[in-house]
Amino acid sequence: MRVLAAMSGGVDSAVAAARLVEAGHEVTGVHLALSRNPELFRSGSRGCCSIADANDARRAADVLGIPFYVWDFSERFADDVVADFVSEYAAGRTPNPCLRCNEKIKFAAVLERGVALGFERVATGHYARLDRTDDQVSLYRAAEPAKDQSYVLGVLTAEQLAHCEFPLGEVVSKLELRVEAAERGLLVADKPDSYDICFIPTGDTGGFLDDRLGRRSGDIVDVDGEVLGAHQGYYRYTVGQRHGLHLSVPAADGRPRYVVGLDPVSNTVTVGAKQQLAVRTISAIRPTWTEAAVGGSWRGLVQVRAHAEAVPATFTAVADRLEIELDAPMFGVSPGQAAVHYDGDRVVGAATIAATGT
Amino acid sequence: MTTSINVSRSYVDHAASSPMSASVIAVIAETLAGYGNPSALHGSGRGARRIVEEARESLAACLGAQPGEVVFTSGGTEANNLALLGAADADAPVVISAIEHPSVAEIGRLRDRVAVAGVDANGRLDLDDFARLVDGAAIASVMWVNNETGVIQDVPAIVERTHAGGALAHSDGVQAFGHLPIDFAATGLDLLSLSAHKLGGPVGVGALVVRRGTRLRASGFGGGQEAKLRSGTVPVALVAGFAAAAQAAVDVLAAEAERLEALRARVAALTAVIDGAVDNSAEEHSPAIINLTFPGTRADDVLLLLDAAGIDASTGSACTAGMHQPSEVLLAMGRSRAEAGASLRFSFGATTTSADVDRLVAVLPGAVQTARRAVAT
Numbered sequence: 001m002r003v004l005a006a007m008s009g010g011v012d013s014a015v016a017a018a019r020l021v022e023a024g025h026e027v028t029g030v031h032l033a034l035s036r037n038p039e040l041f042r043s044g045s046r047g048c049c050s051i052a053d054a055n056d057a058r059r060a061a062d063v064l065g066i067p068f069y070v071w072d073f074s075e076r077f078a079d080d081v082v083a084d085f086v087s088e089y090a091a092g093r094t095p096n097p098c099l100r101c102n103e104k105i106k107f108a109a110v111l112e113r114g115v116a117l118g119f120e121r122v123a124t125g126h127y128a129r130l131d132r133t134d135d136q137v138s139l140y141r142a143a144e145p146a147k148d149q150s151y152v153l154g155v156l157t158a159e160q161l162a163h164c165e166f167p168l169g170e171v172v173s174k175l176e177l178r179v180e181a182a183e184r185g186l187l188v189a190d191k192p193d194s195y196d197i198c199f200i201p202t203g204d205t206g207g208f209l210d211d212r213l214g215r216r217s218g219d220i221v222d223v224d225g226e227v228l229g230a231h232q233g234y235y236r237y238t239v240g241q242r243h244g245l246h247l248s249v250p251a252a253d254g255r256p257r258y259v260v261g262l263d264p265v266s267n268t269v270t271v272g273a274k275q276q277l278a279v280r281t282i283s284a285i286r287p288t289w290t291e292a293a294v295g296g297s298w299r300g301l302v303q304v305r306a307h308a309e310a311v312p313a314t315f316t317a318v319a320d321r322l323e324i325e326l327d328a329p330m331f332g333v334s335p336g337q338a339a340v341h342y343d344g345d346r347v348v349g350a351a352t353i354a355a356t357g358t
Numbered sequence: 359m360t361t362s363i364n365v366s367r368s369y370v371d372h373a374a375s376s377p378m379s380a381s382v383i384a385v386i387a388e389t390l391a392g393y394g395n396p397s398a399l400h401g402s403g404r405g406a407r408r409i410v411e412e413a414r415e416s417l418a419a420c421l422g423a424q425p426g427e428v429v430f431t432s433g434g435t436e437a438n439n440l441a442l443l444g445a446a447d448a449d450a451p452v453v454i455s456a457i458e459h460p461s462v463a464e465i466g467r468l469r470d471r472v473a474v475a476g477v478d479a480n481g482r483l484d485l486d487d488f489a490r491l492v493d494g495a496a497i498a499s500v501m502w503v504n505n506e507t508g509v510i511q512d513v514p515a516i517v518e519r520t521h522a523g524g525a526l527a528h529s530d531g532v533q534a535f536g537h538l539p540i541d542f543a544a545t546g547l548d549l550l551s552l553s554a555h556k557l558g559g560p561v562g563v564g565a566l567v568v569r570r571g572t573r574l575r576a577s578g579f580g581g582g583q584e585a586k587l588r589s590g591t592v593p594v595a596l597v598a599g600f601a602a603a604a605q606a607a608v609d610v611l612a613a614e615a616e617r618l619e620a621l622r623a624r625v626a627a628l629t630a631v632i633d634g635a636v637d638n639s640a641e642e643h644s645p646a647i648i649n650l651t652f653p654g655t656r657a658d659d660v661l662l663l664l665d666a667a668g669i670d671a672s673t674g675s676a677c678t679a680g681m682h683q684p685s686e687v688l689l690a691m692g693r694s695r696a697e698a699g700a701s702l703r704f705s706f707g708a709t710t711t712s713a714d715v716d717r718l719v720a721v722l723p724g725a726v727q728t729a730r731r732a733v734a735t
Contacts, residue, residue, distance in 0.1 A: 028662065031680065033680075033681055054680050058680060067662070067665050068680075069658060069680070070681045072681050113659075113732050116731045116732035116734075117659055117662060117729070117732045118666075
């Protein structure tokens with residue numbers, strides 16, 4: 001099989017490519033250049049977008065003896081991921097840029113280019129499993145729950161998944177993977193994992209947004225509208241956040257207060273008690289399906305953040321929306337995040353959280 | 359894992375580096391076994407020096423130059439650097455063409471007083487523009503054969519205008535040597551840069567030919583080897599290999615030029631087969647280089663497809679972080695960024711066979727078609 005292996009320069013994607021080579025596939029490595037100014041993106045051990053990372057990926061490809069190319073997707077990344085990230089925060093929502101990148105770049109633009117060039121599959125180092133039958137591909141959580149990345153792949157469609165390959169789905173520990181990388185002679189075996197947002201090299205998301213949205217301070221209010229303090233830009237807050245509020249007026253009941261709402265129009269951050277964060281219903285838009293679309297009502301699990309627990313819920317498909325009724329209240333559900341839903345370990349689909357209810 | 363140029367592949371990237379023949383490798387291997395610093399006065403040093411000087415004489419004879427005019431360098435880049443940095447007067451302008459190799463162009467960018475002469479749509483220097491700029495300049499540098507397009511400049515006319523303006527005439531002859539007849543004395547050039555590995559010699563050695571009496575300053579400092587112009591111990595085996603490769607190329611130059619021109623013409627004929635394809639070196643060109651634009655493709659996609667089909671080609675232009683940048687040469691020729699980013703170079707040499715070209719002309723039309731679909735997605 002001709003496989004295009006996306007190689008970030010990290011250990012996961014290098015081992016993924018190595019396993020495909022070993023399995024006898026005709027593998028070509030490709031590194032995605034996502035920054036218009038690669039030097040400005042984080043460098044060395046902390047990232048996925050720098051020149052050093054491209055060189056690490058190239059070295060891994062050389063060790064594997066496979067062709068390697070760098071594809072420039074910086075324009076599309078700037079438009080589809082970075083600009084979207086900024087405008088979502090501007091609208092008072094909390095986006096997930098990794099998921100967006102998977103949806104718009106890795107498994108869209110890159111996959112389409114690869115397929116057009118004759119590649120049957122695109123492989124990445126994501127931790128998730130695919131089960132292929134003759135006419136269907138199912139996406140499952142990785143064997144090791146702690147490493148599972150099915151959440152950020154939840155937006156993929158049946159058509160995209162048909163062209164995907166995730167060779168690391170059965171890996172049980174990162175240590176095991178690093179040992180394997182070292183045994184294969186891959187020099188990235190000891191390279192630290194990346195955690196932050198790749199296009200914010202300093203890790204200072206607030207500062208990044210200040211530069212793009214223009215810092216504008218405003219009031220922090222309680223649910224009755226009483227001013228409790230000041231904020232330095234509503235986009236620096238996320239629903240469910242407890243720390244960093246610096247409120248001058250203590251709560252009457254002495255209990256901790258949380259961000260319960262963001263309003264870009266009035267430029268206010270609303271805080272309240274934990275129970276005000278309780279969410280019973282989620283209304284999500286733009287549903288996508290990993291297999292055939294599901295209609296009517298059904299039971300399943302929903303996960304609302306990359307590292308949140310999946311919780312039981314009842315789902316109802318209504319026109320272009322997904323109404324989700326949680327069995328038990330959930331706290332800190334942020335509009336803008338993806339609601340990825342599962343049938344046990346199997347990913348059913350995803351939708352973007354638009355509104356929550358109690 | 360060892361990687362070398364594989365006989366099962368068609369290598370059409372000689373302008374990047376041309377493989378050494380067995381006889382050149384043998385010369386280098388024999389010479390490597392010797393020892394002694396060619397600057398030393400003892401017997402071993404004398405033995406080494408003899409090899410270096412014989413190489414210098416042989417090379418000079420291939421070029422129509424005097425042995426004392428040949429200054430060995432580490433390659434074409436260092437030769438270009440030495441010429442421009444060594445001849446430039448702090449007050450007088452440097453004139454270069456808009457299609458120079460980065461080892462010339464980047465020096466130009468460092469200086470305040472650099473003037474860039476344009477080229478026409480065929481990549482030929484605008485002589486009137488050049489003549490105007492070169493008046494009162496310290497040095498003018500125009501590449502003899504362009505490394506990306508293979509276009510040949512009118513060197514005698516350029517030298518004449520350069521000297522009329524009172525400047526030193528330099529040419530980067532890296533892609534000319536071994537493919538075009540060169541008579542350094544007859545050209546009137548003051549400085550000429552050469553490289554070994556573009557004509558089947560080893561990587562790591564080149565030369566700057568410096569006309570006798572030309573005032574040049576060293577740009578590196580050390581033991582004063584190579585007439586105090588290029589310090590550092592001369593690599594005996596490499597210069598011997600350079601001379602052997604140059605001699606081999608010059609011995610068969612006319613016949614090879616005819617053979618390669620015929621191969622080149624078969625690739626050029628693809629412009630009639632591939633819709634919209636343009637030959638960017640249709641004018642006076644080296645027989646060893648052809649540059650084609652395939653509108654509606656990304657050059658990198660075509661290269662990927664050719665690579666998968668066993669063909670080693672390139673765009674010829676600079677890479678940044680592993681990505682090809684649109685060719686500055688083609689932009690200077692008035693091509694759009696999209697056109698420049700859709701252009702490939704195929705370059706030939708002694709080991710290029712008609713079977714290589716058979717494969718190229720068989721694969722290229724389909725590869726372009728596939729690459730066009732990949733852009734449309």
